[in-house]
Amino acid sequence: MDAVERHRSRYTPEELKRLPPGQVITQKWPVLSAGPNPLIDLAAWRFRIFGAVAAEWSVSWEEFRALPRVSIKTDMHCVTRWSRLGMTWEGVSIHEVLGRAKPLPETRFVLAHSYGGYTTNLPLADLLDDEVLLADTADGAPLTPDHGGPMRLVAPKLYAWKSAKWCNALELMPSDRRGFWENYGYHDHGDPWTEERHSGD
Numbered sequence: 001m002d003a004v005e006r007h008r009s010r011y012t013p014e015e016l017k018r019l020p021p022g023q024v025i026t027q028k029w030p031v032l033s034a035g036p037n038p039l040i041d042l043a044a045w046r047f048r049i050f051g052a053v054a055a056e057w058s059v060s061w062e063e064f065r066a067l068p069r070v071s072i073k074t075d076m077h078c079v080t081r082w083s084r085l086g087m088t089w090e091g092v093s094i095h096e097v098l099g100r101a102k103p104l105p106e107t108r109f110v111l112a113h114s115y116g117g118y119t120t121n122l123p124l125a126d127l128l129d130d131e132v133l134l135a136d137t138a139d140g141a142p143l144t145p146d147h148g149g150p151m152r153l154v155a156p157k158l159y160a161w162k163s164a165k166w167c168n169a170l171e172l173m174p175s176d177r178r179g180f181w182e183n184y185g186y187h188d189h190g191d192p193w194t195e196e197r198h199s200g201d
């Protein structure tokens, strides 16, 4: 048995069906950050939606916490080849917030911005997936600073670099603009099932 076969033999067919090509299941939750954790003061924290909108919208931490909440059980796939299955995220559905900014009809793409300066781009259609949320809780506990606390974007159907930690804004755009890793050669879209790992693939 080679290493891949040995790894796969530890998991059920149901679990393996959820594992995209070229990925390995991890039990622990790795931390992947391009820089240090930004210092975030909850009293000054804001999240806003701006750009191609009719009514720029923003919330304080208190207002964010008072929004209607959802819980989603899903898998996380990092382009560095680990996948973590069956994570539970809680927070606010993207559908709950996006309409409040009255997106202009020409909106096609979204750039997520984070405290610390990280950015990542997604097509609006992918952001509007039912599993996408603004999460402040993971596996039943408040999101830790290492994992993007107090709040991060979770877009689980794309590679996890699209799930911006410490998210503080969504910029709606009529045309595409690449984010941090996308500018360093990661794929513009990032679908793990078709291994959209690098641009030019």
Ligand SMILES: Nc1nc2c(c(=O)[nH]1)N[C@H]1C(S)=C(S)[C@@H](COP(=O)(O)O)O[C@H]1N2
Pocket: 029, 030, 031, 032, 033, 034, 035, 077, 078, 079, 114, 116, 118, 146, 147, 148, 160, 161, 162, 163, 164, 165, 166, 167
């Ligand atoms: N703001 C910010 N968000 C980020 C990153 C980052 O460096 N900064 N890394 C991305 C990458 S590459 C991955 S795999 C996931 C990792 O999330 P985790 O550290 O909670 O596992 O966060 C993504 N979101």
Ligand SMILES: [Mo]
Pocket: 032, 078, 079, 080, 160, 161
């Ligand atoms: Mo990643």
